[in-house]
């Protein structure tokens with residue numbers, strides 16, 4: 001088994017409420033022609049070198065890793081095992097795991113917080129020609145600007161479904177004020193309006209101020225694994241599930257199932273990562289309501305392969 005760290009360059013800086021990125025490191029494992037990758041994200045502050053050292057201890061891809069191994073290493077290792085088993089069975093991963101067929105599902109295209117609304121208007125119009133669901137990153141630090149972002153996007157893409165992600169960039173008070181105004185502008189879903197860093201308190205304040213939100217409210221950073229779902233459930237209508245958060249495909253499935261049992265919508269999402277990682281996540285797309293898997297489109301040096309999007313913004317594996 002070959003283990004290496006690779007650096008992926010972004011085509012341009014990507015800004016969200018947490019900060020701006022220009023490159024990403026991924027851990028790549030390869031064995032017998034099968035490649036598995038998992039990204040490191042600034043948000044988790046995991047050591048790529050520690051992750052690499054952990055997987056280098058493995059003598060065989062099917063050996064187990066200690067539970068305290070960095071999640072990128074656990075994910076790359078878990079994915080490698082699943083891909084090897086699916087290949088042995090001569091089946092696509094989704095079929096091997098008995099997931100619904102993901103082919104043909106509409107995908108979401110995300111747009112970072114813009115620095116120039118004139119250029120943004122054009123970018124939204126261009127993007128909407130292929131993608132019919134657009135996710136706007138909000139939480140710019142200026143609520144009037146956040147409203148402008150949605151207003152401009154609505155004008156530039158009148159037929160697109162608009163959803164947004166504040167990445168915890170609003171106070172509960174701001175969220176109570178903004179969510180109805182954004183809904184009136186045509187937004188149809190809001191992800192992580194309030195911070196995950198203060199436990200349930202901001203969610204409780206949001207629910208107290210807006211007991212019946214006009215659009216579904218999703219939790220992303222506040223739901224890392226299935227353990228977090230029951231506590232956050234009373235405050236939200238949907239959850240964002242990412243393979244890296246869960247660290248294994250099995251845990252992602254458990255999180256989705258628990259969310260469904262509690263009546264929640266599911267957004268399947270990703271980090272900025274190469275198409276190797278995105279393709280694996282796409283095998284779960286048949287389980288989700290929103291498929292937010294475009295992290296590879298931000299890369300200047302994506303290795304390609306696997307997932308493609310057709311002219312109508314639908315995914316194919």
Ligand SMILES: [Mg+2]
Pocket residue numbers: 165167191192220221240
């Ligand atoms: Mg998010």
